Amino acid sequence: MATTVSDFIIERLHEWGVRRIYGYPGDGINGMFGALQRAHGKIEFVQARHEEMAAFMASAHAKFTGELGVCIATSGPGAAHLLTGLYDARLDHMPVLAIAGQQARAALGAHYQQELDLVSMFKDVAGAYVQQPSVPAQVRHVVDRAVRIARSRRTVTAMVLPNDLQELEYEPPARKHGTAHSGVGYSAPEVVPREADLKRAAEVLNAGNRVAMLVGAGAMHAGDEVVAVAERLHAGVAKALLGKAVVPDDIPWVTGSIGLLGTKPTDEMMSACDTLLMVGSGFPYSEFLPKEGDARAVQIDIDAGMLSLRYPMEVSLVGDSAATLRALLPLLEQKNATNWRNRLIHAGERWQRVLEERANAATSGKVNPQRVVTELSPRLPDGAIVTSDSGSCANWYARDLKIRRGMMCSLSGGLASMGAAVPYAIAAKFAHPERPVIALVGDGAMQMNNMAELVTVAKYWRQWSSPRWICCVFNNEDLNQVTWEQRVMQGDAKFEASQDIPNVPYHRFAELVGLTGIYVDDAEQLGDAWEQALASPRPVVLEVKTDPDVPPLPPHVTMEQARHFARALMEGDPDEGGMIANTARQVMASVIPGKK
Numbered sequence: 187m188a189t190t191v192s193d194f195i196i197e198r199l200h201e202w203g204v205r206r207i208y209g210y211p212g213d214g215i216n217g218m219f220g221a222l223q224r225a226h227g228k229i230e231f232v233q234a235r236h237e238e239m240a241a242f243m244a245s246a247h248a249k250f251t252g253e254l255g256v257c258i259a260t261s262g263p264g265a266a267h268l269l270t271g272l273y274d275a276r277l278d279h280m281p282v283l284a285i286a287g288q289q290a291r292a293a294l295g296a297h298y299q300q301e302l303d304l305v306s307m308f309k310d311v312a313g314a315y316v317q318q319p320s321v322p323a324q325v326r327h328v329v330d331r332a333v334r335i336a337r338s339r340r341t342v343t344a345m346v347l348p349n350d351l352q353e354l355e356y357e358p359p360a361r362k363h364g365t366a367h368s369g370v371g372y373s374a375p376e377v378v379p380r381e382a383d384l385k386r387a388a389e390v391l392n393a394g395n396r397v398a399m400l401v402g403a404g405a406m407h408a409g410d411e412v413v414a415v416a417e418r419l420h421a422g423v424a425k426a427l428l429g430k431a432v433v434p435d436d437i438p439w440v441t442g443s444i445g446l447l448g449t450k451p452t453d454e455m456m457s458a459c460d461t462l463l464m465v466g467s468g469f470p471y472s473e474f475l476p477k478e479g480d481a482r483a484v485q486i487d488i489d490a491g492m493l494s495l496r497y498p499m500e501v502s503l504v505g506d507s508a509a510t511l512r513a514l515l516p517l518l519e520q521k522n523a524t525n526w527r528n529r530l531i532h533a534g535e536r537w538q539r540v541l542e543e544r545a546n547a548a549t550s551g552k553v554n555p556q557r558v559v560t561e562l563s564p565r566l567p568d569g570a571i572v573t574s575d576s577g578s579c580a581n582w583y584a585r586d587l588k589i590r591r592g593m594m595c596s597l598s599g600g601l602a603s604m605g606a607a608v609p610y611a612i613a614a615k616f617a618h619p620e621r622p623v624i625a626l627v628g629d630g631a632m633q634m635n636n637m638a639e640l641v642t643v644a645k646y647w648r649q650w651s652s653p654r655w656i657c658c659v660f661n662n663e664d665l666n667q668v669t670w671e672q673r674v675m676q677g678d679a680k681f682e683a684s685q686d687i688p689n690v691p692y693h694r695f696a697e698l699v700g701l702t703g704i705y706v707d708d709a710e711q712l713g714d715a716w717e718q719a720l721a722s723p724r725p726v727v728l729e730v731k732t733d734p735d736v737p738p739l740p741p742h743v744t745m746e747q748a749r750h751f752a753r754a755l756m757e758g759d760p761d762e763g764g765m766i767a768n769t770a771r772q773v774m775a776s777v778i779p780g781k782k
Contacts, residue, residue: 191322191347192221194356195285196229198329201370204256206230206247206616207285208240212260214287214300217352232616232646235638237264239609241271241284242598246606246613248280249596250571252407254337255280255613261287261349262300265307270603272311272342277600278403278428279489281336283343284312290350291320304346312344319351323359327368334372340488377488378513379503387484387501388517394461394482396526397421400444400475403428403599404466404487408508409591412465413437415511419463420523422530424452426469427584428599435588438531445474446740447584450540451533453741458529464499466507468492468600486510541586552733553709555579555660559586561712562624562658565720568592570622571614575607575636577628578666581738594618604628608636608657612643615655622654622720629661630687637695640727644699647725655725659692662734670738679759696727707731 189197195218199207207229211219222231234240237259244255255275259268265286275282286308288294289301308316315335319328332343359365379387391397397419401412409432416423416439423433424444433440442449444456456462456476462483469475475497476483485499486507493502503510545556559582566572566588572595574583580597589595594614598606611625627636640657647653660666669685672678693703702722706715706729719726 189356191325191354191356192217192352195329196221196225200228202333204229207256207258208232208234208243209258210234210237210240212264214261214349235642237267238270239639241268242274242606242609243613244282245271245275245280246610247617248282250594250614250617254333255282258285261289262302265304269311274598274601274603276311276342279340281340283332283336285345288346288348291348308344312342314339314341315343318346322354322357327366330368337372376509377505378509379505383503384514384517387503390482390484390500391419391461392519395523396459397461398455398459399423399463400467401429401432401465402426402467405429405432405507408511409433411508411511414515418518418520420521420527422455426467429467431589431593431595434591438534439527441530441534443584445471447581448741449537449585450741451537454533455530472496549733549736553730555732555736556582556586557709557712558730562716563588565716567622572624573597573607573610574626575628575631576602576604578738579626579628579660583626604631605635608639615650619650620652624656626658629659630665632659632692633687640696641699643725644701653724656719656728658728660732661729662732663687663689664734666734682760693727693729702726704728
C-alpha cells in the first residue's frame, strides 16, 4: 500500500518522539485516524469527550512530562473547540501542537459546510507557526517546523490539513528550486548569561540583608539550585501558583504562595525585604511584590519578554533557571542573616496555626472547605500528582496543600480557566500511570464540562498500572469565587440568578459510569473518606458538601475591600447570616488562636 500524507505525518511525529495524541474524531480528519490505526499503536490515541478537554490534556501532558503535547480535532466546530485548551498552553508557555482537519482544497472559499478560515482562527493562539499545506511535498517541513518551533519556543503551533490532502499519496520534496528539505531533531540549549551580568547580579544580591525569592513554573527543574541559592543568601522562598512544586513546603523558610491566594508570611516577606530575586516567574499582580523602590531586584527568565515586566529589575538575566543559578552560586557570599531567617520561620509557624484554626472552625451545618484539603495534605502518598480547578478550591489548594519533594501539581495558570482539573488529572495519569492522581474541583467546573470526562476515566482506567485516581468535588451549589469577588471587589450582594447552581449527586453519577462514589457531609468523616478513596481498587469521585460562606480571605484585607464587603452586607446579601458568622470565625482564628 502506498504511504499517504497522513501515514507520513504519523510516522514523522513518531520520529519526533510523540507517543500519545489526545482528541476527538470527525470526517474532516478521518485520513489521520486511518493512519493512526495503520500505525498499530506506535502512537496511542486517547479519546476525550470534547475537543476542549483534549487540548487541556495536551497542555497538561506537556506540563507533567516536559514533552510536546499533541491534540487533534476535525474541521469546523471540532477545531474551534480546541481553542480554550490551546490558550491555556500558550499562556503557561507549554509546547503543544494542534492538528485540525479542513474541507477539501477545491471547496475552500465556497462557503462549504464546516468551512472556517482555520489559519486565521489559530493565528493568535498559534501565532508562532500555523500552516495549511496544499501539496504532499510541503508536509514534511510543515511537520518539522511545527514541532521544532513548539518545543524551542515553548508555545502552541498548529497544522491545518485539508481532508483530500490527507488521503493523497505522499511525495517527498523534489530536489529543485522552490522546495524545502527539513529534518528531525531538536536539543534544547543551555542558556547562561554572560559572566559580567552574573557578577552584576551577584553584587546586588550580596548587598542585601533581607533577601526574598519568588519562583515560578520556569524554575520547576531547578529545585535543588533554588534551595542552594536560598541557603547561601539566607533568603525566604515564595512560590507563584505554577511554581508550587518547585520546592517542598516542609522547608521552614518556604513561605508558600503569593497573591490573593497567597499566605501571610509571603505577604510580610515581600513587604519587608530589601532585595528580590525572581526566578522563572511571570506572576502578574505587582501589588503583591515589594513597593517600587523599596527593594533592589534581580530576575532570571529564559524569555527576555518576561523580564522587568512586573517590577523594575536592576539586573535582568536571560537564561535557563537551573544553569543560571548554578553559575551564580559561586559568586554569592554566604550570608548570616539569622534574624531575617528566624523572622520568616516564626511567621510560617504562626501562619500554620492560623490555617489549622481556620480549617477547624465550625460552619453552619456544612463542611468547611479548607478542611477538605488539610485532611488530604498529610495523607498524600509519595509521588502524588495534584491538579486544581480555578475557583474557590484553588484558594485551599494554594494555601493548605503541602507539597513534598517528588510530588507534582498544576492548574490553569495564565488563563485561569474553569474546567481544567479533570482533563489535567487524566493526562497526568496517562503520563504517569503508576502515580496517584488527585483533582480538586468545584461543582461549577464539574457541571460545565468535567462530569463528561469521568466517562473518559471509566473508559481507560483499567489500563493504568495503578487505579488510584480521585476527583474531589466541592459541592456548595454556588459559583463561589465569583460570588466573593462580587462582594469584595464590586461591593455587590450575591446575585442568586447568576451564582446559584443546581445540586447534583456527583458521587452517584460516578457510580452510574462504573467508578466508586463517596459522599461526605460531616467534617469528621473526611479523614476516613480520603483514606478510603486512596485505597480504592478503582477511580473515585469524592463529593463533599461544603459551606459556600467560608471566605477565601486574602493575606491582607485592604480598606477598599472592607468597604465593598460592608456595602454588600447593607444591600442585603441572601447568605448574610452564614457569611457574617463564618467571616468572623475566620478572622478570629487569625488574631486569637483557639477561637472558632
